[in-house]
Amino acid sequence: MSAVARRYAKALFALARDGNVLQPTADEIGRLAAVAADATVGPVLRSPLLSATRRHEMVQLLSGELRLSDLLGRFLQLLADHQRLGQLPAIAEHYQQLLDMEMGRVRITIQSASPLDAQQEAGIVSAFEKRTGKKVIARVEVDTDLLGGILVEVEGKVYDGSVRTQLNRLTRELSGTASL
Amino acid sequence: MTSRFLTFVAAVVVPVHLALASEEAHGHQAHGIPWNSLLFSAINLAIFLWVLGRFVMPAVRSWVAQRRDDVLNDLKDAAAAKEDALRLKAEWEARLATLERTTAEMRAEAQRDAERERDRILAAAQAAAATIRKDAERAAAYEIRRTQQLLRDELVRQAVRLAEDATRAQWTAADQQRFIVDFLKQVEQ
Numbered sequence: 001m002s003a004v005a006r007r008y009a010k011a012l013f014a015l016a017r018d019g020n021v022l023q024p025t026a027d028e029i030g031r032l033a034a035v036a037a038d039a040t041v042g043p044v045l046r047s048p049l050l051s052a053t054r055r056h057e058m059v060q061l062l063s064g065e066l067r068l069s070d071l072l073g074r075f076l077q078l079l080a081d082h083q084r085l086g087q088l089p090a091i092a093e094h095y096q097q098l099l100d101m102e103m104g105r106v107r108i109t110i111q112s113a114s115p116l117d118a119q120q121e122a123g124i125v126s127a128f129e130k131r132t133g134k135k136v137i138a139r140v141e142v143d144t145d146l147l148g149g150i151l152v153e154v155e156g157k158v159y160d161g162s163v164r165t166q167l168n169r170l171t172r173e174l175s176g177t178a179s180l
Numbered sequence: 181m182t183s184r185f186l187t188f189v190a191a192v193v194v195p196v197h198l199a200l201a202s203e204e205a206h207g208h209q210a211h212g213i214p215w216n217s218l219l220f221s222a223i224n225l226a227i228f229l230w231v232l233g234r235f236v237m238p239a240v241r242s243w244v245a246q247r248r249d250d251v252l253n254d255l256k257d258a259a260a261a262k263e264d265a266l267r268l269k270a271e272w273e274a275r276l277a278t279l280e281r282t283t284a285e286m287r288a289e290a291q292r293d294a295e296r297e298r299d300r301i302l303a304a305a306q307a308a309a310a311t312i313r314k315d316a317e318r319a320a321a322y323e324i325r326r327t328q329q330l331l332r333d334e335l336v337r338q339a340v341r342l343a344e345d346a347t348r349a350q351w352t353a354a355d356q357q358r359f360i361v362d363f364l365k366q367v368e369q
Contacts, residue, residue: 149359161363174336
C-alpha cells in the first residue's frame with residue numbers, strides 16, 4: 001500500500017469521523033473500490049490520457065450511479081483533480097483498517113478444507129477475540145487443497161492448522177534427513 | 181748490357197771476319213795449318229764461353245739454388261706432415277684403445293638415464309592413477325548419495341501422495357472438528 005493512499009485514507013477518515021459517518025463512508029468507499037477494481041473500469045480510471053473534463057464527467061456519473069454522499073462525492077472529485085482515481089482500492093483498504101482500529105475490531109480470514117458450521121466458526125472467532133483482545137470479523141473461505149484442518153490469517157500473521165502444512169513439514173523432514 | 185754485348189761482338193767479330201775473308205781471297209793456294217781458321221774458331225769458342233759464363237750460368241745457378249731450396253722446403257714440409265700423421269696415428273690408437281671403455285660408460289649412462297626416466301614416468305602414472313581413482317570414488321560416492329536422496333525423495337513423495345489420497349478419502353467431519361479443537365487449543369496457548 002502506498003504512502004499516498006494512506007494519506008488520502010487518513011484525510012477521508014478524519015472528515016468522516018468529524019461528520020460522524022464513519023461506517024456509511026466505509027460502505028460507500030467499499031463500493032467505489034469494487035467498481036475501481038473492475039477489469040473494465042479500473043484501466044480507464046488509471047489512464048493518464050483521460051482529460052480533466054472526461055474525468056469529472058466520469059466522477060459525476062459514478063457519484064450518481066452509486067448514490068454517494070456529499071463527502072464521498074467531493075473526495076472523488078479531489079482524487080480526479082489529482083489523478084489519483086487509480087488509488088481508490090488501496091485507499092478503501094486503509095480506510096477499513098483505520099475504521100477497524102477505531103472500532104476496536106480485527107478482520108481475520110479463515111481457510112477451511114470443508115465448510116464450517118456456525119458453532120465451529122463461532123469457536124474460532126471467540127478464540128481469536130481472546131487472543132487479540134478485539135472484536136473479530138471473520139471471512140470464511142473453503143480451500144480443499146488444505147486436505148483437512150484450518151488456516152487463519154490475522155493482521156498479516158498466519159496460524160496454520162491444516163493437514164497440507166503438516167504433510168509438507170513431514171516431507172521436508174523426511175527428505176532433509178540426508179540431503180546432499 | 182745488350183748494347184755493350186753487341187758493341188763487343190761488332191768490335192771483335194767483324195774485323196776477324198773481314199781478315200778471314202781477305203785471306204780466303206788471297207791464300208787459297210797456300211797449304212799447312214789454317215791458323216786463321218783456328219784462331220777464328222778459338223775466338224768464337226771464347227766468345228761462346230764468355231757469353232755462357234756471363235749470361236747463362238748465373239741464371240742456371242740461380243735456378244739450381246732455387247730448386248735446391250724448394251726441395252729442402254718440400255722435405256721439411258714432408259717431415260712435418262709425417263710428424264702430424266704420426267701424432268694423429270698415436271692419438272687415434274690411444275682413442276681406439278679407450279673406445280670400448282668409453283662405449284661401455286656411455287651405454288651404462290644411457291641405461292641409468294632410461295631407468296631414471298622409467299621411474300619418473302611410473303611415479304607420474306601412479307600419481308595420476310591415484311588421483312583418477314580418488315576422483316572416481318568421490319564421484320561414485322556422490323552418485324550413490326544422490327541416488328539415495330532421489331530414492332528417498334521419491335519414497336517420501338509416494339508416501340505423501342498416499343497419505344493425501346487416504347486423507348481425502350477418509351477425512352470426516354469428526355476429524356475436521358478434532359483438528360479445529362486442537363488448533364484452537366494451540367491458538368489459546
